[in-house]
Amino acid sequence: MAFQLEALDKLINELTRLPGIGEKTAQRLALHILKTGQEYSRAIRDALEDVENNVRHCSQCYSYTDRTDLCRYCEDPGRDDSLICVVEEAPDVIRVESIGSFKGRYHVLQGAISPLEGVSPEDLRIQELIDRVDRGQRGEGPEIKEVMLVLDADLEGDTTALYLAKLLHPKGVRLTRIAHGVPFGSDIDYIDQRTLGRALQNRVEL
Amino acid sequence: MAFQLEALDKLINELTRLPGIGEKTAQRLALHILKTGQEYSRAIRDALEDVENNVRHCSQCYSYTDRTDLCRYCEDPGRDDSLICVVEEAPDVIRVESIGSFKGRYHVLQGAISPLEGVSPEDLRIQELIDRVDRGQRGEGPEIKEVMLVLDADLEGDTTALYLAKLLHPKGVRLTRIAHGVPFGSDIDYIDQRTLGRALQNRVEL
Numbered sequence: 178m179a180f181q182l183e184a185l186d187k188l189i190n191e192l193t194r195l196p197g198i199g200e201k202t203a204q205r206l207a208l209h210i211l212k213t214g215q216e217y218s219r220a221i222r223d224a225l226e227d228v229e230n231n232v233r234h235c236s237q238c239y240s241y242t243d244r245t246d247l248c249r250y251c252e253d254p255g256r257d258d259s260l261i262c263v264v265e266e267a268p269d270v271i272r273v274e275s276i277g278s279f280k281g282r283y284h285v286l287q288g289a290i291s292p293l294e295g296v297s298p299e300d301l302r303i304q305e306l307i308d309r310v311d312r313g314q315r316g317e318g319p320e321i322k323e324v325m326l327v328l329d330a331d332l333e334g335d336t337t338a339l340y341l342a343k344l345l346h347p348k349g350v351r352l353t354r355i356a357h358g359v360p361f362g363s364d365i366d367y368i369d370q371r372t373l374g375r376a377l378q379n380r381v382e383l
Numbered sequence: 384m385a386f387q388l389e390a391l392d393k394l395i396n397e398l399t400r401l402p403g404i405g406e407k408t409a410q411r412l413a414l415h416i417l418k419t420g421q422e423y424s425r426a427i428r429d430a431l432e433d434v435e436n437n438v439r440h441c442s443q444c445y446s447y448t449d450r451t452d453l454c455r456y457c458e459d460p461g462r463d464d465s466l467i468c469v470v471e472e473a474p475d476v477i478r479v480e481s482i483g484s485f486k487g488r489y490h491v492l493q494g495a496i497s498p499l500e501g502v503s504p505e506d507l508r509i510q511e512l513i514d515r516v517d518r519g520q521r522g523e524g525p526e527i528k529e530v531m532l533v534l535d536a537d538l539e540g541d542t543t544a545l546y547l548a549k550l551l552h553p554k555g556v557r558l559t560r561i562a563h564g565v566p567f568g569s570d571i572d573y574i575d576q577r578t579l580g581r582a583l584q585n586r587v588e589l
Contacts (some may be wrong), residue, residue: 184433227390
């Protein structure tokens with residue numbers, strides 16, 4: 178169903194490029210914007226422009242920031258410089274922050290190694306992580322004692338973890354990864370075999 | 384989960400005003416736009432601005448148009464002036480057009496009467512429809528012989544149909560409504576009672 182209105186069809190087309198938004202949903206969204214009125218349409222435009230102009234990557238840890246150089250996590254003097262939490266994507270930083278107990282620094286890889294999707298280590302911020310460790314060891318920056326991986330529990334996360342281990346172990350840096358196991362509040366009956374297998378393997382003393 | 388980035392939170396907030404888009408989906412969309420890059424963000428902004436500037440309501444039938452005065456359906460000389468198809472919303476015009484066989488004019492009410500949602504006849508383009516009929520009867524415009532209602536098959540559609548009947552019957556205009564019955568290709572087992580009741584009531588001679 179095309180509206181034969183060039184402007185509207187163009188908007189619908191742009192909206193279908195969003196994740197999880199098909200042709201039908203894009204039509205519904207475009208018509209809602211059109212019906213709600215120009216004020217709302219302008220509010221979305223302003224918000225988009227603001228994001229374009231103000232949100233960038235932190236030059237040290239690559240998380241999102243609206244500051245000109247370092248992000249709030251890199252600048253905070255109350256954080257432990259010797260511990261770096263490595264995540265795949267910038268929003269993961271917010272997830273770790275929401276726990277409220279982590280007080281180290283961050284490093285965003287901007288993805289995970291995936292031969293299938295053609296993402297190689299050079300496409301990620303891995304060299305920048307190694308540089309941060311190296312600078313610490315040369316005394317040009319804070320010494321990093323532990324790198325903690327908070328990566329997805331999938332093939333790409335595992336591959337990235339192994340690759341980082343190969344690079345960081347020779348440097349004598351402690352490398353850890355968050356525990357894989359049974360999620361809090363879940364019923365053992367509904368846990369898949371692989372998760373249960375990892376949970377058994379990583380059992381802890383009581 | 385707030386990003387504590389004013390611009391990003393504002394964009395997420397604007398996106399949650401879209402139908403069917405919750406907080407979580409709005410976050411995903413905003414982050415996708417941010418990750419895809421400024422070129423895509425600007426493309427959406429341009430598309431929105433184009434719609435703001437170019438899409439308006441036809442001054443006669445109130446469907447959407449990018450022309451300055453009358454829409455393509457009102458201007459088309461090959462259409463039957465004596466038959467008007469009345470729909471609730473502008474996109475319904477496209478749905479009727481997609482059948483390919485309707486060659487009359489249109490009139491968009493811009494809603495349906497709904498006491499529950501506070502939509503009264505004055506909020507709709509009902510007076511404008513009556514004016515079109517009256518102008519024809521005074522010889523100031525094309526004579527309208529039939530008004531065909533293509534309204535939703537719900538309480539609001541029924542109310543609107545009854546209201547229009549009250550206004551149009553005294554004028555001697557033929558008023559019709561599309562048939563309610565069993566949808567094409569459907570299994571009688573799965574049809575609800577009210578639909579089946581209407582289908583029996585509206586049965587046709589073979």
